[in-house]
Amino acid sequence: xxxxxxLILNAAAxxxxxxxxxxxxxxxxxxxxxPGGGFIAGLVAAAAFALYLFAFGRRPLNxxxxxxxxxxxAMGLLLGVGSTLPAWWVGEPFFTAQWWTIPxxxxxxxxxxxxxxxxxxxxxxSVLTAITALVKTDQHDDER
Numbered sequence: 080x081x082x083x084x085x086l087i088l089n090a091a092a093x094x095x096x097x098x099x100x101x102x103x104x105x106x107x108x109x110x111x112x113x114p115g116g117g118f119i120a121g122l123v124a125a126a127a128f129a130l131y132l133f134a135f136g137r138r139p140l141n142x143x144x145x146x147x148x149x150x151x152x153a154m155g156l157l158l159g160v161g162s163t164l165p166a167w168w169v170g171e172p173f174f175t176a177q178w179w180t181i182p183x184x185x186x187x188x189x190x191x192x193x194x195x196x197x198x199x200x201x202x203x204x205s206v207l208t209a210i211t212a213l214v215k216t217d218q219h220d221d222e223r
Contacts, residue, residue: 121202
């Protein structure tokens with residue numbers, strides 16, 4: 080029993096997925112300086128994957144995602160905790176931001192960005208875990 084959305088939903092999901100993911104990366108990268116950040120960027124990315132899930136079903140989403148949503152949560156938590164370590168290494172208080180400049184591409188990296196990426200991964204992973212579990216439960220109920 081294959082579940083799929085309507086023609087309009089399928090077309091919209093295919094068109095909007097890359098745009099929503101690009102917008103989520105934009106929100107993530109500007110978030111530590113201006114409005115945005117890991118949380119809202121993660122919600123936008125999770126919404127993109129949820130739209131794809133509603134259009135095409137759980138199996139196509141699992142084929143598209145190469146990493147389990149639970150693994151995303153674990154990686155995000157590791158990055159969030161790991162972002163506190165550079166401050167300790169230089170004798171600064173917990174969660175003090177550390178900045179590094181990459182002169183070749185004129186990019187300023189920071190522990191704030193690492194923390195935001197961790198939050199992003201936790202939000203995407205936890206929302207996808209919840210949504211796919213609900214879809215799996217719904218499909219199990221339909222089979223009865």
